Amino acid sequence: MKLYHFPPSPNSRRVLAVAYHLGLDPELIDISIPEGEQMNPDFIALNPNHKIPTFIDDDGFTLWESTAIMQYLAKRESGHTLYSNDIKVQADINKWLAWNISHWSPACGVYVFEYLVKNFLNLGDPDLDALKKGDELFLRFGEVLDDHLNNRKWLVGDNVTLADYAVASFLDHAETAHMPIGKFKQIQRWYADIETLDGWKKSAPANFM
Ligand SMILES: N[C@@H](CCC(=O)N[C@@H](CS)C(=O)NCC(=O)O)C(=O)O
Incomplete structure (x- = not known):
């Protein structure tokens, strides 16, 4: 493949x-x-x-x-917990996958574009209006994620699933792209656990943007 x-x-x-x-x-x-x-x-x-x-x-x-x-x-593949066959558990995972596409990735993407991509491609300074809109989205949806993670190790059930990998995927750039993640303690705790996963570590890019 x-x-x-x-x-x-x-x-x-x-x-x-x-x-x-x-x-x-x-x-x-x-x-x-x-x-x-x-x-x-x-x-x-x-x-x-x-x-x-x-x-x-x-x-x-x-x-x-x-x-x-x-x-x-x-x-x-079989023999893993990433995508349960139980229709309600799978629906819950799908919900977070859709939420990630619709809300969370676009919010995180604002910072990655304004601070990392623009710098990398010499496209000029970050656009403050775009960042203001990014803050609105990030804080709104970050609160949803942070609240959900309260007293939960993973997003759905007791095991890591596709939902965790999808929602976590932008957070490697949280610090360098200046995402306002500071107040979201549950997200930080959960992302620290993501960083211990072998699949996550092995997939890390050699160089950041
Ligand atoms: N919804 C797509 C987004 C993929 C995407 O935006 N890829 C970007 C890089 S992060 C890309 O290939 N951009 C090149 C282009 O649009 O020409 C997915 O989840 O696979």
């Missing part, structure tokens, strides 16, 4: 962490977003959105969208 990725990207990190958690070892193909490698016609033929992560299974089955790839890998 192959995974086209850009190592600092939270979108590819969550897929790689899940793959490693499951004991998989995909061939990694680096796509340098700053150098525009995602615009190569061969890559666009795989993913017309020209976005990483993009996954190809051993039989040629090709899939894009990080959440769909995580779900596919978890369904493909």
Whole structure:
């Protein structure tokens, strides 16, 4: 199996962490977003959105969208707790996956773009209006996450699931991207546990943006 990725990207990190958690070892193909490698016609033929992560299974089955790839890998493998077959537990995991796509990743993404991507690509100073909007989103949805984690080790049930990997994926950049995470003690405690997971450690990019 192959995974086209850009190592600092939270979108590819969550897929790689899940793959490693499951004991998989995909061939990694680096796509340098700053150098525009995602615009190569061969890559666009795989993913017309020209976005990483993009996954190809051993039989040629090709899939894009990080959440769909995580779900596919978890369904493909057995003997793990990442994606329960119980319909209510799975629905709960799906709820957090959808929440991550709709609310949490866009909130975290503001800081990553304004502080890291712009710096990396020489796109100028952070936009204060964008950061103000980011603060509104981050504080609003961060409170939901922090409250939920109170007295819970993981987001759903007693074991780490896809929900944890998905929601955690931007937080590696929390400090360098100046996310206002300071007041969210439960998120910090939970993320410290994520950082102890073998799949998370093994998927860490060698260099940050
Ligand atoms: N919803 C997508 C988002 C993927 C995404 O935004 N990837 C970015 C890097 S973080 C990308 O490839 N951007 C290149 C482009 O849009 O041309 C997913 O979860 O897989």
